[in-house]
Amino acid sequence: MVAMALIACALILRSPASIRTSAFIGTLFGCFSVGIHFGWPPALTTALVCVLPLGCLLIVGRRSSLGPAAPWLRRGSITPEIFWLGLVTVVLGGVALVVWALIARPVPAEYFGGLQRLPLWLAILGTVAFALVNPIWEELLFRGVLLTELALVWGTRAAVALQAVLFGVAHSAGFPSGIAGMIMAMCWGFVLGVIRVRSGGILMTYVVHVTANAVIGTLAVLILI
Structure with a gap:
């Protein structure tokens, strides 16, 4: 819920740096939360954490108004x-x-x-x-x-x-x-x-x-x- 609040604040502020960061971190902690809540095997949760936030990062970086995510990678x-x-x-x-x-x-x-x-x-x-x-x-x-x-x-x-x-x-x-x-x-x-x-x-x-x-x-x- 804290991650969701941060994403909302980032969208309100319209700060590209804040939006990029909150999108990545929100997805990362969301994967952890879902894995823990549903009792998924640690290997599956870790795999999601390593893949989905990175995918979100690349998608967000395609928006010209937000700037590319390449410097992170x-x-x-x-x-x-x-x-x-x-x-x-x-x-x-x-x-x-x-x-x-x-x-x-x-x-x-x-x-x-x-x-x-x-x-x-x-x-x-x-x-x-x-x-x-x-x-x-x-x-x-x-x-x-x-x-x-x-x-x-x-x-x-x-x-x-x-x-x-x-x-x-x-x-x-x-x-x-x-x-x-x-x-x-x-x-x-x-x-x-x-x-x-x-x-x-x-x-x-x-x-x-x-x-x-x-x-x-x-x-x-x-x-x-």
Whole structure:
């Protein structure tokens, strides 16, 4: 209902940036809400979340009055600077997660708890599948839609900081969790925002995010037993 209210406000204001953003976010959270309400399998809900908001984004971008959605979907370039920044981010993020997991000893999410009971090759396959799919909508939302549209209103620096804060809040119940987890996720989101700006696209942020999720999945399956 909040998403619907935001869409209504965007239409009343007639702001192209607001309409583009609210259309994407409204569709995204609508998919989540429908999947949860009807008890759909997580895989189906995730597939809808990765496909329908993107389709809505492309449809909205066809309206000349709203402007193209292409800036959200640019691949960008992978320069030596971006490559090493991404590599250092993954390594330091992995180390931070290991230290946090060993200190906090959190209970793995139900999905990863189920993977622990499977043969090792199936657990690895499930981890890879999670690592590949989950970052699609997160990167489109935070480093794609939010960062791009916020930068048009408040500038690039403020946009990078704001999307990082929102990313951290969204992961308050994730892995890592709690206040420490939120702070770690905010730092992670900030670095991904910097990579997004310097590379000019979301390809490298997706690659870094996938690698990080693979580390998270491996921790949850192999360490937190």
